[in-house]
Amino acid sequence: METPGNVAQMKPGEIAIITGFTDDYISVKLMEMGCLPGVPVRFNFTAPLGDPICISVSGYELSLRLEEAATITIVN
Amino acid sequence: MSERKRPKIALLGNPNSGKSSLFNRLTGLNQKIGNFPGVTVDKKSGFCLLPSGVTAEIVDLPGIYSIYPRSLDEQIVAEVLLDHRGADSPDKIVVIADATNLKRGLLLLTQIIDIGLPTILALNMMDLVAKAGISYDLKKLSARLGVQVVPINARNGVGIDELKRVLSQPFAPAEKNTFNVWDEAKAPVRELREKLSVDNDYEAYQFLEQPNSLRFLSKSDRETVDHIRNAYNFFPGKFQGAETIQRYSVIQDLLNDVILKAADLSWKNTTSRLDRFLTHKVWGYVSFFAILFLIFQAIFAWATLPMDFIDSGFANFSSYLKSVLPEGPLTSLLAEGIIPGIGGIIIFVPQIAILFAFISVLEESGYMARVVFLMDKVMRKFGLNGKSVVPLMSGVACAIPAIMATRTIDNWKERTITIFVTPLMSCSARLPIFTILIALIVPNETALGFFNLQGLALMGLYLLGFLAAIGSAYIMKLLIRVKERSFLIMELPTYRIPKWSNVGYTIVEKTKAFVLEAGKVILAISIILWVLASYGPGDKLENAREYVLQDAANQRLTEQALEDRIAAFRLENSYAGIIGKAIEPVIKPLGYDWKIGIALITSFAAREVFVGTIATIYSIGSVGEEDEVTIKSRLREEINPETGGPRYTPAVGLSLLIFYTFAMQCMSTLAIVYRETKGWKWPLLQLTYMTGLAYLSAFIVYQVLR
Numbered sequence: 151m152e153t154p155g156n157v158a159q160m161k162p163g164e165i166a167i168i169t170g171f172t173d174d175y176i177s178v179k180l181m182e183m184g185c186l187p188g189v190p191v192r193f194n195f196t197a198p199l200g201d202p203i204c205i206s207v208s209g210y211e212l213s214l215r216l217e218e219a220a221t222i223t224i225v226n
Numbered sequence: 227m228s229e230r231k232r233p234k235i236a237l238l239g240n241p242n243s244g245k246s247s248l249f250n251r252l253t254g255l256n257q258k259i260g261n262f263p264g265v266t267v268d269k270k271s272g273f274c275l276l277p278s279g280v281t282a283e284i285v286d287l288p289g290i291y292s293i294y295p296r297s298l299d300e301q302i303v304a305e306v307l308l309d310h311r312g313a314d315s316p317d318k319i320v321v322i323a324d325a326t327n328l329k330r331g332l333l334l335l336t337q338i339i340d341i342g343l344p345t346i347l348a349l350n351m352m353d354l355v356a357k358a359g360i361s362y363d364l365k366k367l368s369a370r371l372g373v374q375v376v377p378i379n380a381r382n383g384v385g386i387d388e389l390k391r392v393l394s395q396p397f398a399p400a401e402k403n404t405f406n407v408w409d410e411a412k413a414p415v416r417e418l419r420e421k422l423s424v425d426n427d428y429e430a431y432q433f434l435e436q437p438n439s440l441r442f443l444s445k446s447d448r449e450t451v452d453h454i455r456n457a458y459n460f461f462p463g464k465f466q467g468a469e470t471i472q473r474y475s476v477i478q479d480l481l482n483d484v485i486l487k488a489a490d491l492s493w494k495n496t497t498s499r500l501d502r503f504l505t506h507k508v509w510g511y512v513s514f515f516a517i518l519f520l521i522f523q524a525i526f527a528w529a530t531l532p533m534d535f536i537d538s539g540f541a542n543f544s545s546y547l548k549s550v551l552p553e554g555p556l557t558s559l560l561a562e563g564i565i566p567g568i569g570g571i572i573i574f575v576p577q578i579a580i581l582f583a584f585i586s587v588l589e590e591s592g593y594m595a596r597v598v599f600l601m602d603k604v605m606r607k608f609g610l611n612g613k614s615v616v617p618l619m620s621g622v623a624c625a626i627p628a629i630m631a632t633r634t635i636d637n638w639k640e641r642t643i644t645i646f647v648t649p650l651m652s653c654s655a656r657l658p659i660f661t662i663l664i665a666l667i668v669p670n671e672t673a674l675g676f677f678n679l680q681g682l683a684l685m686g687l688y689l690l691g692f693l694a695a696i697g698s699a700y701i702m703k704l705l706i707r708v709k710e711r712s713f714l715i716m717e718l719p720t721y722r723i724p725k726w727s728n729v730g731y732t733i734v735e736k737t738k739a740f741v742l743e744a745g746k747v748i749l750a751i752s753i754i755l756w757v758l759a760s761y762g763p764g765d766k767l768e769n770a771r772e773y774v775l776q777d778a779a780n781q782r783l784t785e786q787a788l789e790d791r792i793a794a795f796r797l798e799n800s801y802a803g804i805i806g807k808a809i810e811p812v813i814k815p816l817g818y819d820w821k822i823g824i825a826l827i828t829s830f831a832a833r834e835v836f837v838g839t840i841a842t843i844y845s846i847g848s849v850g851e852e853d854e855v856t857i858k859s860r861l862r863e864e865i866n867p868e869t870g871g872p873r874y875t876p877a878v879g880l881s882l883l884i885f886y887t888f889a890m891q892c893m894s895t896l897a898i899v900y901r902e903t904k905g906w907k908w909p910l911l912q913l914t915y916m917t918g919l920a921y922l923s924a925f926i927v928y929q930v931l932r
Contacts, residue, residue: 179713213716
């Protein structure tokens with residue numbers, strides 16, 4: 151299924167491919183941390199209060215807030 | 227420059243890459259904390275004897291993910307790397323990378339290589355690499371990067387000797403470049419290199435990219451850079467994302483070549499199983515609060531014994547000095563000013579050591595990142611950060627180690643707010659004041675069958691302190707405006723067993739920092755307070771005995787009672803007493819008289835002194851502070867001459883309780899805030915705010931209740 155969306159909309163266990171970013175400032179930081187276009191991302195789990203979330207990307211676990219996750223566009 | 231220059235070796239790497247383990251390995255206990263000139267970032271350095279017989283200075287730079295700074299800490303690293311002519315410019319750089327996650331480490335490495343300083347790569351965690359089933363072709367990696375690669379395991383020391391051997395040999399900067407400056411940037415870079423002495427294109431490119439990291443340049447040089455930037459319409463940050471993408475694509479190609487066998491991720495199973503529990507809706511919080519409770523208990527209970535020991539040790543030493551040295555102002559200064567002053571510093575060492583033992587274990591094990599993960603959403607609402615939880619909770623034991631623990635918060639605003647509000651949490655030094663005053667005004671009865679009223683009152687005061695802290699944080703969140711955007715993009719590291727020697731180094735480092743830095747301020751203020759309490763105008767202090775004897779001529783006093791009277795008389799007529807009387811009009815609306823005024827003055831430095839001063843001023847000094855019953859009954863008897871009723875009415879008692887809940891009254895805290903914020907602005911603001919809040923609240927309470 152080709153549904154474009156963002157990382158914040160993913161559910162635990164889902165895997166998607168990063169396509170780009172909607173926030174220039176945060177994208178630079180995210181890319182440095184290994185969130186690159188074309189790289190697969192796995193949504194692991196959310197914090198008990200629903201925010202922040204934990205994803206696997208580029209071989210390690212990264213936590214980020216939902217508002218930041220929402221700037222990462224994906225295709226799955 | 228008669229001294230022979232020691233080679234400077236800088237350690238660089240991602241957070242969690244094992245940089246501090248390597249630093250401790252190389253330098254041992256031979257470490258010191260200094261400052262980078264003019265900024266608020268600590269510079270950790272130490273010395274290491276290399277096999278060539280040369281002693282090198284090892285500088286541990288803050289952990290970074292890239293050369294582009296996001297925080298002040300990171301900006302320091304950028305400046306050290308860009309300023310090739312400066313005093314802090316390293317002769318050699320060791321980039322340490324986590325071999326289980328090489329991709330991100332190589333991003334930083336390629337940037338460092340491109341900037342043109344002699345660099346080697348220390349590939350850490352080779353034990354885990356073996357466990358994860360990864361296999362690298364290190365020769366090829368070295369050849370492709372153009373730098374030497376040394377596999378190490380900083381935890382058990384494997385490979386450290388080889389690293390030292392490599393470091394003792396001269397090596398040149400790598401000749402390869404990973405990143406080529408964009409066509410559009412080539413012209414300004416060329417012009418910059420013509421006008422300024424810059425070693426290579428990428429360094430020049432960074433000059434254009436990082437206008438804020440160029441404070442080492444002279445004003446005219448900076449203007450030249452600005453001029454070139456404007457002339458070519460060069461927008462800093464415009465190509466940064468593209469640069470990252472280009473680097474990563476080179477790195478990916480390289481990794482495809484050098485990875486002989488990729489990881490199977492089963493070695494991370496323990497971590498994901500632990501995470502399922504430790505970040506669980508229920509068990510996550512249960513385990514977190516259990517850990518907090520343990521820390522709190524430890525600081526409260528385990529520290530008591532050594533603290534009592536230190537307390538009595540210094541008291542005995544003081545009286546010993548008094549007994550052997552000739553009587554005089556110098557002896558008195560030593561025995562009543564300096565020794566108790568030093569004692570007042572050392573007494574916090576057990577609490578600081580215990581708290582940092584725990585914090586270091588939490589950091590080392592990887593759990594701290596989960597604390598942030600659990601608490602971030604709640605804390606963010608109040609302008610705080612997930613990492614603020616530990617300082618706030620530790621503040622219940624003692625604000626000093628708690629404030630030192632805010633170092634882990636990267637965001638300047640969130641860290642400042644945490645430092646600012648932590649002293650509002652009711653610390654253990656408030657407890658003796660609380661217990662005495664509560665016993666005085668709250669009946670020892672039970673309500674609803676099992677709630678002890680005094681216990682409820684005590685809990686209420688702790689809650690009040692917590693609410694004041696959270697509320698103040700919220701107000702500060704609205705007041706402080708900074709450009710720095712708050713974000714949380716944080717690695718959740720794999721769980722590991724803490725390395726105990728690293729825990730030990732952290733304890734030593736933090737304790738040393740407190741004793742040396744805060745100690746200076748505390749000692750100075752102790753001496754000032756000693757002068758105020760020991761000297762007074764006229765002959766009243768010198769001839770206190772005659773005055774009291776004259777006064778009490780027709781009373782039959784025991785020797786002890788007479789001594790107590792004399793002590794009270796001396797305090798009343800000292801400068802502290804005079805100030806106490808002078809501030810009486812100010813504190814009268816709170817329901818206090820000059821006697822309480824004196825206690826406010828003397829406990830300005832340390833709130834726990836309140837009880838002792840009250841004991842002295844009511845001439846019961848010799849019964850000892852532990853004898854709360856005596857103090858209590860004496861306070862109960864104290865008559866307010868204006869009303870003829872008791873001095874300590876519920877209104878006065880509650881007003882005092884509220885005052886001590888909010889007031890700063892702790893110079894050790896002020897000293898540590900000064901150290902942590904590197905200036906007097908925040909400690910003074912804090913003192914004013916807390917005293918103001920205390921005064922206003924106590925005023926309202928007294929005026930409403932009386």
